[in-house]
Amino acid sequence: MVLMASSRHEVGAKSFPLVIYIVVPLLALGLQSLLSLHLARFDLIDLPLLVTIYYAITQREPVSATLVGTVIGIAQDGLTHHALGIFGISKAVIGYMAASLGVRVDTENHGARLLLTFGFTLAQTAVLWMLQRHMLGQPYAWHGFHEIIRAAANALLGVFLFALLDLTRRTEY
Amino acid sequence: MESFFSRYRNALVLIAVLVAQVIGLAVQVRRPDPNSPDKGGVRLIRSWVVGVVTPPEMLLHGTGKGIRGLWSNYVDLIHVRKENKQLKSELDHLRLEEDSLAEDARQGQRLQALLGFREKYVYQTVAAQVIGTSGTEQSHVLLIDKGSRDGIKPDMPVITPDGIVGKTRDVFRHTSQVLEVSDATSGAGVILERTRIRGVLRGDTWGQPEIVSLSPDERIQRGEPVLTSGGDAIYPRGLAVGTVERVVPQPEGTLVNVLVKPAANLSRLEEVLVITSTGEEMPAEMQQDLGDAQQKASDVLAEKLPSRIDPNAPPDTQPDTSKESADDAVTPPVRPPQPLHPDHFTPSGTPPAAELVPGQKITNAQSSVEGGSESNAPQPPKPETSKPQTSKPQTSTPASPAPKPPRSAAKPKPKPTATPGDPAPKQNQTPGQQPPAPAQATPPQGGA
Structure with a gap:
């Protein structure tokens, strides 16, 4: 089965140099802010989410993925005018889910990465919708087709971005 | 456990x-604390994030701006001369328009003073570069490169020459967040220019500004300009917001929302102006500008309008009587052409009223006999009805035969000859001044 891990090699945890843990999230936040200003509809893409998913599915450690997702999400909240914690909660949930699935799924496969990113993007939108609409009472509309387009765009970009980030990691057995 | x-x-x-x-x-x-929405550690986190993210953005933005400036200022200068000529022509046109608008503005101020309405004028602005956004669709927030060090404070209006952009929200030392009017949590008081319907503008879930919860009104038409009303105590009154795009009914209820196409291109902002100071009186600079504009406009008007000496006009065969008439300050009256054969209707062919006998028939033969010598030499009509006493008939039309002096002392009352349509008084009249009254130009002088 394509999506199932079939060997110890495939479930081996991946680690990154410490500088990568710091630079890549900051770069994702900066590029997200800058490119949205100059490229129309770049706000469909969520680079911090892609980084969160990548760390989670490669480390396969739910606790660290939750914490990484929380930090990245709160940092992303800092760029918005929302209350701090909206993206923090959503990315913590996504990090936990991605790390939990990463243990059971072959995350080296590009098809699996595509599907996972597609699903996690929709899941984050659902968490955001629940938080903002029902917990904070703020306007947040769910536009079905638009969300599918957004998820597809993030999934496609995620495949290329994950392949790029694979170059920076080292495998531990 | x-x-x-x-x-x-x-x-x-x-x-x-x-x-x-x-x-x-x-x-x-x-x-929520209106003065400081995020206090303590929360505020610190946001400040840290912005402090880490914005310096590289400012660096990248500055580099890109430098490259673009190098290209546009030194390389891409094609058609600049032609464009400069067009702009000068457009500037002349705009000066004339500005003069008209200045007069309207003064009239508006007088009316507002009568109504006791106080308008906010923009005293001071700070130009800022847009260096980033929030990066999400749910938060329409911009980052600008000016902060508290530059005098920026929360809730200051942010505009472009095209229209309003939003207001400042969180202000840091070197940067600030700007909440766009297209955000769902923003709000601005607006008014429709023609129908004078007031409402509140905010963004919908797609990020398009809309005026919410208006009563249905058929007068609201697509393309109607939307301006700030000044009722929100943030945006000065009269700033352009956008134009009406369409009216959509609310899902529940009978009210409607008016979708507005923003005047400023909110998706491609590079430079904005932060209004840091407003006041209730027109600033001295603006008053000076208005005065200068009027003076310049009058100069342009004098150059553009046909003058008494028009180089393109056909040559004037009539003698110049302006010097002589200038002494009297009276324009010579227009005389009808001389008749070839004087008849009953010829002005000079009728005897004076004092010589007429009731019941006596006046014939052409009689008049032709009486004026036989005159018929051979055509006599110009007497400009009695339009000539004041001070004019000298023999000098007013030297090219034509001298008119006969009036046979009777009874003269009709002279009419003022310098009418508002005459070009001469307009030469010295500025557009902002009231034209002189005809009676003042040539007061009647003891007609009869």
Whole structure:
């Protein structure tokens, strides 16, 4: 089965140099802010989410993925005018889910990465919708087709971005 | 117990993290402080993030701006001369328009003073570069490169020459956040220019500004300009917001929302102006500008309008009587052409009223006999009805035969000859001044 891990090699945890843990999230936040200003509809893409998913599915450690997702999400909240914690909660949930699935799924496969990113993007939108609409009472509309387009765009970009980030990691057995 | 924590360690960590953040959210939502929405550590986190993210953005933005400036200022200068000529022509045209608008503005001020309405004028602005956005569709926030060090404070209006952009929200030392009018949590008081319907502008879930909860009105048409009303105490009154795009009914209820196409291109902003100071009186600079504009406009008007000496006009065969008439300040009257054969209707062919006998028939033969010598030499008509006493008939039309002096002392009352349509008084009249009254130009002087 394509999506199932079939060997110890495939479930081996991946680690990154410490500088990568710091630079890549900051770069994702900066590029997200800058490119949205100059490229129309770049706000469909969520680079911090892609980084969160990548760390989670490669480390396969739910606790660290939750914490990484929380930090990245709160940092992303800092760029918005929302209350701090909206993206923090959503990315913590996504990090936990991605790390939990990463243990059971072959995350080296590009098809699996595509599907996972597609699903996690929709899941984050659902968490955001629940938080903002029902917990904070703020306007947040769910536009079905638009969300599918957004998820597809993030999934496609995620495949290329994950392949790029694979170059920076080292495998531990 | 130990096995429980070790077994459910991951889930417990997730729950702990979520609970901590939910508590943090609850604190933020329950204790809003209008003066400082984020206090203590929360504010610090936001400040840290912005402080880390914005310097590289400013560096990249500055580099890109430098490259673009190098290209546009030194390389891409094709058609600049032609464009400069067009712009000068456009500037002349705009000066004339500005003069008209200045007069309208003064009239508006007088009316507002009568109504006791106080308008906010823009005293001071700070130009800022847009260096980033929030990066999400849910938050329409811009980052600008000016902060508290430059005099920026929260809730200051941010505009472009095209229209309003939003207002400042969180202000840091070197940067600031700007909440766009297209955000769902923003709000601005607006008024429709023609129908004078007031409303509140905010963004919808797609990020398009809309005026919410208006009563249905058929007068609201597509393309109607939308201006700030000044009622929100943030945006000065009269700034351009956009134009009406369409009217959509609300899902529930009978009210409608008016979708507005923003005047400023909110998706491609590079430079904005932050209004840092407003006042209730027109600033001295603006008053000086208006005065200068009027003076320049009058100069342009004098150059553009046909003058008494028009180089393109056909040559004037009539003698110049302006010098002589200038002494009298009276324009010579227009005389009808001489008749070839004087008849009953010829002005000079009728005897004076004092010589007429009731019941006596006046014939052409009689008049031709009486004026036989005159018929051979055509006599110009007497400009009695339009000539004041001070004019000298023999000098007013030297090219034509001298008119006969009036046979009778009874003269009709002279009419003022310098009418508002005459070009001469307009030469010295500025557009802003009232034209002189005809009676003042040539007062009647003892007609009869």
